[in-house]
């Protein structure tokens with residue numbers, strides 16, 4: 247293990263707060279494990295240089311500065327939703343009165359949910375998650391109850407040239423419904439590690455948007471862990487863009503099957519960026535369903551990675567899972583790696599998967615050009631169509647973030 | 660209508676074009692003046708679509724000899740989108756389906772690009788909707804087609820009507836319609852023909868590429884050209900189309916002038 251890495255771990259602030267014990271354990275684990283290497287399948291394609299260099303950044307000791315919201319965002323703020331800005335070293339719940347239907351989880355409740363999730367997930371090693379254990383010193387725990395709960399928006403800003411970690415845990419009670427939008431916003435040369443754990447009780451419904459908006463030389467390592475009880479519906483739309491190194495791990499477990507998972511993912515890379523999505527959906531009971539569509543578009547010399555694992559053990563009979571990976575190479579020098587990883591043991595199941603990598607079609611571009619539309623405009627129009635299929639699944643309050651416009655920036659440079 | 664004093668819109672001389680290494684157009688000449696309607700006929704593979712795509716600027720075709728002037732300007736130097744903006748319109752034989760791109764937005768962006776060129780003000784979404792609803796009547800198309808992706812899942816006839824709708828919005832100076840009549844039933848054919856007649860005036864011109872006399876019963880051409888082996892081998896008036904319908908293209912093969920010179 248590298249000397250810098252060890253030093254970096256040793257230089258982390260003294261364990262403190264509610265997560266002190268977890269920090270101590272996490273640090274010892276990530277120290278023993280070392281930085282992920284090429285030998286580990288899920289990290290095989292990762293740009294390890296970038297990973298190593300983000301693990302030298304000093305950890306944010308101050309609160310992350312409040313980003314000044316743009317006028318467009320402010321203009322749109324008068325909806326009924328709740329907005330929380332998360333930052334290390336500060337509990338945002340102290341500053342706000344939560345509306346009816348959303349309340350803070352007690353320490354004991356958080357512990358109990360964590361314990362439940364642990365018992366169900368039985369995961370070996372999730373390095374990104376352990377990194378969060380080692381570094382996060384705050385946890386925001388929320389409980390959702392009711393079918394008319396206001397939408398929730400969580401913002402994770404960063405400080406330039408610093409490393410920061412945020413952690414959220416959300417429990418959606420039986421039969422309750424929530425729209426949740428998370429926006430991780432990078433700053434120049436920042437690194438962010440974000441862990442969100444979600445539990446959906448029976449018949450609960452969650453519409454979840456996870457948006458990562460990077461800036462030059464910023465990195466994001468995010469881990470999402472969802473447990474779903476029977477008859478719950480979890481619908482995720484994730485978008486990442488602009489990270490030098492972006493990694494989004496999405497682990498969903500239907501603890502007894504019989505639930506519905508819908509995943510929509512979009513990553514658009516440019517320059518020398520590397521964006522990765524690693525999903526893992528496992529069915530620990532019968533009659534579960536998954537509908538997954540992942541899109542990656544890569545411009546310039548950038549690199550997109552998608553790894554989509556689906557596990558259907560013997561007890562998951564009558565599972566119905568469909569995974570589709572549709573990719574677009576915008577430049578000849580870009581690279582896209584897409585890999586389904588289906589582990590199906592049950593025999594009475596319907597599991598389909600497919601992957602395509604295509605280029606912008608010359609004939610489509612020419613057709614648009616022949617109507618007076620420039621190649622840049624044509625590319626933007628085609629890309630817009632490509633993105634919208636995913637963006638339309640985001641919670642309604644995502645509109646104010648002008649994501650489409652940001653995504654299309656890769657064309658108009 | 661033929662008027663000797665009318666402005667020459669399109670002038671093609673000794674045009675040679677190839678795709679990859681295969682020559683397709685081999686010395687084609689054609690002159691089109693304002694107000695005229697020309698029909699280009701000929702067997703499959705004679706190079707009609709290639710001619711239309713070369714005029715529109717398709718990147719797959721390379722012009723190795725000859726010139727194409729539009730209102731006196733060298734068209735071959737211009738990007739396809741510039742050609743479209745200055746008034747060249749190609750109605751595709753096989754219109755392209757573009758999933759995910761809204762037909763309405765496509766039509767609006769295209770229309771505004773053309774309007775900007777001819778000095779008309781840009782239309783916002785509301786004004787554009789008024790315009791497009793008016794022009795939809797020309798092709799008797801249902802407004803629901805605007806909500807769909809460009810040509811996606813349209814039937815053959817619907818695609819062709821969408822082409823004419825684009826033509827009606829763009830108000831081109833020269834419209835090249837590549838087999839707009841094929842795949843249309845008789846009612847759709849009448850609608851398309853009516854649209855073309857409605858849009859033709861003394862300042863613009865139309866080039867109809869077709870196989871069949873059927874379209875020419877609805878639109879009377881001033882000139883009929885026959886293409887073979889990458890050039891125009893015969894030109895006549897509307898009566899030539901009727902003759903071709905009767906006697907076919909066999910005469911081409913027996914004419915020494917049309918044999919390939921190797």
Ligand SMILES: Nc1ncnc2c1ncn2[C@@H]1O[C@H](COP(=O)(O)OP(=O)(O)O)[C@@H](O)[C@H]1O
Pocket residue numbers: 678681683701702703704705706707708709710719
């Ligand atoms: N993009 C292309 N690649 C290869 N061959 C082509 C291409 N376009 C046209 N051709 C060939 O050129 C000839 C003329 O085709 P085309 O212009 O489509 O004829 P028409 O429209 O008169 O039926 C045909 O032999 C056709 O196969």
Ligand SMILES: [Mg+2]
Pocket residue numbers: 707708709752837838
């Ligand atoms: Mg043709």
